[in-house]
Amino acid sequence: MTNQFEQRLDRRQFLKTALAVAGGITTFGVNPSFAGAGQEPAHWAFLSDTHIAGDPDHKFLGFCPYQNLREICHQIEAGPPDGLVVTGDLARLRGHAEDYKNLRELVAPIAQKRPIHLATGNHDDRENLLHAFQKPNYPTWTVNGKHMLTVDAGPVKLIVLDSLLFVDLPWGRLGKGQRRWLEMYLHACDEAPVVLMLHHPVLGMDALWDAKSLLKIVKPMAKVKAIVYGHSHRFAFSEYEGIHLINLPATGFTGYSSQPVGWVEARLAKDEGLFTLHALEGNTRLNGQTTRLRWRS
Numbered sequence: 472m473t474n475q476f477e478q479r480l481d482r483r484q485f486l487k488t489a490l491a492v493a494g495g496i497t498t499f500g501v502n503p504s505f506a507g508a509g510q511e512p513a514h515w516a517f518l519s520d521t522h523i524a525g526d527p528d529h530k531f532l533g534f535c536p537y538q539n540l541r542e543i544c545h546q547i548e549a550g551p552p553d554g555l556v557v558t559g560d561l562a563r564l565r566g567h568a569e570d571y572k573n574l575r576e577l578v579a580p581i582a583q584k585r586p587i588h589l590a591t592g593n594h595d596d597r598e599n600l601l602h603a604f605q606k607p608n609y610p611t612w613t614v615n616g617k618h619m620l621t622v623d624a625g626p627v628k629l630i631v632l633d634s635l636l637f638v639d640l641p642w643g644r645l646g647k648g649q650r651r652w653l654e655m656y657l658h659a660c661d662e663a664p665v666v667l668m669l670h671h672p673v674l675g676m677d678a679l680w681d682a683k684s685l686l687k688i689v690k691p692m693a694k695v696k697a698i699v700y701g702h703s704h705r706f707a708f709s710e711y712e713g714i715h716l717i718n719l720p721a722t723g724f725t726g727y728s729s730q731p732v733g734w735v736e737a738r739l740a741k742d743e744g745l746f747t748l749h750a751l752e753g754n755t756r757l758n759g760q761t762t763r764l765r766w767r768s
């Protein structure tokens with residue numbers, strides 16, 4: 472598996488190899504054909520840091536992550552999103568099997584109708600996560616033990632990356648193999664706008680260990696329009712060389728009184744993205760606010 476990615480492959484060879492490779496199990500739910508193949512804006516629910524514990528009544532900092540996610544799942548189920556992506560820290564601390572069992576039960580009603588994609592965070596256990604969720608319908612990739620996923624979502628492409636380095640320690644890293652896979656994939660895929668999704672930020676104190684290397688890859692790739700991540704439990708928009716950086720709020724809890732707990736409804740078009748905050752708890756002042764981001768050309 473790894474050796475295949477060590478070889479230099481041209482575009483046709485890479486895609487041919489890609490179709491033969493299946494590895495990651497970070498996705499489940501209905502068949503991908505549901506998620507729309509047209510050019511209408513894709514409508515997705517972006518969540519992060521659900522921090523679901525084995526005990527549904529577990530509370531932290533005055534928040535109950537289980538209750539929060541249950542309410543959010545009701546909102547998504549009743550709303551228009553075509554699918555759901557959670558950018559890691561799915562579990563409370565160490566990714567126990569019972570954490571994922573609860574998570575699976577919470578999102579099950581959505582999974583009956585829509586695809587769900589789960590990235591690893593530093594509070595996840597990759598093996599337990601993979602064990603808890605069924606095999607995907609989407610193209611998935613495994614390189615050096617890291618699991619990636621690509622989703623054709625209407626006019627855009629979502630690429631979900633794996634930044635888990637050590638369970639229950641804060642740092643994250645993609646690693647050389649995953650970075651190399653990403654670079655080759657970006658060169659080989661079509662020109663649809665790409666949104667990268669992962670747990671760790673790419674700038675600042677909490678950034679990925681190999682954030683500089685990642686940014687070096689994506690900076691010249693004009694098709695990469697945005698990077699979406701969580702980890703900080705803070706909701707924020709910033710920019711790097713025209714690439715939008717979107718820090719999702721946590722759904723589980725936040726330690727900052729200025730911050731919301733909630734999720735982001737994304738409408739992704741060929742030339743822009745609209746991002747609406749659904750603030751459930753914490754600071755709800757920005758609830759319902761939509762941020763419009765034009766893609767770089």
Ligand SMILES: [Fe+2]
Pocket residue numbers: 520522560594702703704721
């Ligand atoms: Fe977290």
